[in-house]
Amino acid sequence: xxxxxxxxxxxYTTFVFIFLLFSAVYLFLFRQEPGELAIGSGLFAIIGSGLxxxxxxxxYKTAERKxxxxxxxxxxxxxxxxxxxxxxxxxxxxxxxxxxxxxxxxIFWNVSIIFCLFAxxxxxxxxxxxxxxxxIVYDAVIIIVAAACLSWEFLxxxxxxxxxxxxxxIQLFGISHPAGDLIVLFFxxxxxxxxxxxxxxxxxxxLYVGFLLFLISDTIFLYLGSQNMYYFGHPIDWLGTASLLxxxxxxxxxxxxxxxxxxESLPAxxxxx
Numbered sequence: 001x002x003x004x005x006x007x008x009x010x011x012y013t014t015f016v017f018i019f020l021l022f023s024a025v026y027l028f029l030f031r032q033e034p035g036e037l038a039i040g041s042g043l044f045a046i047i048g049s050g051l052x053x054x055x056x057x058x059x060y061k062t063a064e065r066k067x068x069x070x071x072x073x074x075x076x077x078x079x080x081x082x083x084x085x086x087x088x089x090x091x092x093x094x095x096x097x098x099x100x101x102x103x104x105x106x107i108f109w110n111v112s113i114i115f116c117l118f119a120x121x122x123x124x125x126x127x128x129x130x131x132x133x134x135x136i137v138y139d140a141v142i143i144i145v146a147a148a149c150l151s152w153e154f155l156x157x158x159x160x161x162x163x164x165x166x167x168x169x170i171q172l173f174g175i176s177h178p179a180g181d182l183i184v185l186f187f188x189x190x191x192x193x194x195x196x197x198x199x200x201x202x203x204x205x206x207l208y209v210g211f212l213l214f215l216i217s218d219t220i221f222l223y224l225g226s227q228n229m230y231y232f233g234h235p236i237d238w239l240g241t242a243s244l245l246x247x248x249x250x251x252x253x254x255x256x257x258x259x260x261x262x263x264e265s266l267p268a269x270x271x272x273x
Contacts, residue, residue, distance in 0.1 A: 009252045012055075016245050019048070023241065027233055037233030042089035048241030049085050052248025053078035059251035066126060067257045073119035074247075080112025081244060089232070106176060113180040116211075120187040124194040137190060144186045177222055181215050188212070201256035210247030217243055 023044040030036040056078055060071035087105040188211050195204065217240040224230035 009249075012249065012252055016249070019044075020238070020242055020245070023048075024238055027235065027238060031233070034231070034233070037231075038089070041233035041237050042085075045085045045089065045237055045241050046082065049078060049082040049244045052244050052251070053082055055248045055251035059254040063254050063257070067254070070119055070122050070126070070257070071251070071254065073115050073122060074250075076115040077112045077119060078244065078247065080108050080115060084108035084112065110176050110180060113184060116184055117187055120191050123191055141186075143189060144182060147185060148182055177218065181218055181222075184211065185215055188215075201253065203250040203253035203256040206246055206250035206253065210243050210245075210250070213239060213243035213246060 023040075026040045026044070027037065030040060053075055056071055056075035060068050060075055063071050084105045087108060091105065188208065191204075192208065217236055220236050221230060221234075221240065224234065224236065230236070
């Protein structure tokens with residue numbers, strides 16, 4: 001069984017490497033062809049968000065009872081990213097339906113953030129041990145205040161001003177992306193503090209790295225959009241796809257989280273920051 005799992009992990013990592021390499025080469029070769037670039041980028045993004053959602057669902061089906069809900073929430077998170085990606089790229093080729101499709105993309109994205117928070121909260125509830133709420137939140141609040149100031153200065157304020165004439169609801173949708181990124185960052189730090197160094201596993205490492213890459217790519221995407229510098233097929237799309245595939249790797253280490261769920265709760269170590 002262990003040998004089979006190692007073969008699966010090796011096959012997955014090989015596939016991810018080849019997939020990302022091929023997509024990077026494609027985006028480079030067709031960088032001067034907007035139509036082909038958008039089509040290829042869209043296909044890569046849809047595959048790169050659909051497969052991790054499937055793998056998370058498969059982990060949900062095979063995981064032990066205590067951790068199944070976490071994988072289900074993560075599956076819905078990735079599924080929301082997939083639907084947001086599909087609606088966004090569909091809009092790119094059907095401009096006449098822009099209002100409906102933009103709204104659908106924003107809704108799916110915000111729903112995925114909600115399920116992401118459910119996943120983090122469930123993980124904290126299951127594995128926090130003797131750590132206190134103060135210890136979990138203290139470092140996260142310090143970092144998030146600084147990040148929120150930077151986000152408001154460079155992203156939220158510009159977006160809010162640009163959408164002033166589009167109505168309050170559109171403004172809220174406009175700042176939901178950077179606000180959602182801040183919330184995810186907050187809970188990501190909370191999860192790290194709650195689980196502490198003693199509980200770091202390969203699955204958690206993949207989740208940390210994947211979500212950090214996701215937040216970086218989404219922040220750069222938002223900045224490029226605010227400066228009218230983004231286009232379908234931009235290299236930042238490749239980084240976003242890569243982040244979801246890294247998150248998908250965690251599903252192949254579901255046994256690590258199952259093992260953690262069977263361990264006794266331990267006192268939290270000294271917070272990182």
